[in-house]
Amino acid sequence: MKILVTAKRVEDPESKIKVKPDGSGIVQEGLKYKINPFDEIGVEEGLRLAAKHGGEVVVVSIGTKDVQEQLRHALAMGATRAVWVNHAGALDQLGIAALLQKVVEKEKPDLVVLGKQSIDDDQNQVGQYLAEFLGWGQATFASKVESLESEAEKNKVPAVALTADGKAVRVVREVDNGLATLEVQLPAVVTTDLRLNQPRYASLPGIMKAKSKPIEELTPEKLGVDVTPRIQVLKMSAPPARKAGIKVPDVATLVEKLHNEAKVV
Amino acid sequence: MPRADITDLFRIDDLLSDEEKAARDTVARFVDAEVLPIIGKHFREGTFPAHLVPRLAELGVLGANLQGYGCAGMNTVTYGLILQELERGDSGLRSFASVQGSLCMFPIHAYGSEEQKQRFLPSMARGERIGCFGLTESDFGSNPGGMRTRARKEGDHYVLNGSKAWITNGAIADVAIVWAKTDDGGPESVRGFLVEKGMPGFSAREIPGKFSLRASVTSELSFQDVRVPASNVLPGVVGLKGPLSCLNNARLGIAFAVTGAAIACFEGAREYAQSRVQFDGRSIASYQLTQEKLADMLQEIVKAQLVGLRLARLKDEGKSTPVMVSLAKRNNVKSALDIARVARGIYGANGITDDYPPIRHMLNLESVFTYEGTHEVHTLVLGKAITGIDAFN
């Protein structure tokens, strides 16, 4: 089973993000970066599937040379090789999906795994566009029934299940009222939700091995994709600061305030 | 939790390679998720968190700087960074890793026969076999050359008699590297013996009543006519330079590592000082006396990190000397201990409880001040290098 997984470079959620005074973007200085946590879950799921059914995980990222750090992280976790689409400058979700489509056509994986969204701009679109462009089935928000404390999780059992004939995958997805199970014919696109698995640590021998694993460089030109964004970011601003809460002496006051001030009960 | 920006004021991160940073970050993540939430309880109860051993092994921490035999083969800088993160968790856990890697796996790797390397190293890297290092005796600490433990040759065996004191991992070890004089020779007759758990006459007993390194096992070892096969003697080294070379390696790691405890104390104290309000609604961080304390801490952390990093780079270039190691161990441990004590004070009464980490680090560092060559012994090593005069005797 060949699995292609995305590894986007995003701001570390624990860094302090500041918007530039002119609203043109965020202040890059002093920021730390990491792999999009949903993508890391995707790498983990890919590695579990490859361990169970044989095959390999190929990881792909789009961006400047810096994204090699995230590719190396995925390689250190156990991916076999990486594809780097070298591109500086703005991209929108359609452009990303178009680039990934070309990478998929070149790599011919059985399964593409992406994060359901990336934690920088929280768009939640690329997986869906990609499936549409490829004409493949999709199962988004993959989750699982077992808890992250279960034996299955400890034993690194993949949550995405291959059907007996090996031609489809069964995916449990989080929906508003609970869990839904989908079966999708391969090749297919899966996007990961938070509770799919607990990604492994990159081990020290893994980090050493990752140094010599190949990273293939591609560009939008080489892939023949015009990535001129169709969406323009006009302005960024920080959400308004939250006002401090108040302490109430007793339940009666709480109910009174909820009723008369907040008007919610 | 990522480091506060101010902690890396000198952008020491920029002096590290991508792999070095990746290795540090993976261990940091492990420490945040799996060590910090539980270590206070282990310290309070005086128990070693044994369940972390297989996790450390899985990460590749054990013997990470050795080549082959299932070890990660990382450079000294990376090894130092890994230990620094473990120390940020707890010095007891870091001591476990230092002993397993630098004091036990290293001598087998450097001085062991091929058969010994195959037999011990892979299982030690996997954490299935725990090692301890027996040099100190109750009457011979700073002066190990005076040791009384003896090994007498009898055919294809050695018969070992004596005892060792203050041995980290002793009571949980599967193999003890015991340094003993052969026959009635002097320090030049010292040999290393691989004494295995279960060999008749070998026993270990935990030392009770410690206020320091409570999450680490410290034991006494006793040997009564223990018959050790000659094939369990380390063939590659004779004399005190055997154990001293191990210590030299371990000390380098420790000098690098202790800054981890200092960083934990500094970052904790900085946060606490900013949120603790006394007089007029102002935080204690707003008072000049507190600011001076924090400034001193940061200044020492920057210096200690640069000393540790430079020493590790020199070691990777084959240029480090024991005198350099003495300076680094002496400076970095003392400054970490001072930082922990001052941090403890900033926390006020809260600082004397184990609800906050500084007193745990402070008490731990008292051991680090004493073991691996006391502060004074390293002073004498430096003094001798500076003046040419040996002040030990």
Ligand SMILES: Cc1cc2nc3c(=O)[nH]c(=O)nc-3n(C[C@H](O)[C@H](O)[C@H](O)COP(=O)(O)OP(=O)(O)OC[C@H]3O[C@@H](n4cnc5c(N)ncnc54)[C@H](O)[C@@H]3O)c2cc1C
């Ligand atoms: C928690 C812990 C774990 C340890 N783990 C191990 C282990 O795994 N393996 C092992 O072999 N050992 C271990 N040790 C032992 C440690 O290495 C010794 O404690 C250390 O070498 C000091 O020896 P000592 O305690 O006998 O002190 P002493 O040598 O008696 O020293 C007492 C004091 O006198 C000073 N002093 C001694 N000689 C001189 C001198 N010539 N000039 C000036 N001052 C001097 C010392 O600096 C010290 O302040 C451990 C110790 C501790 C506390």
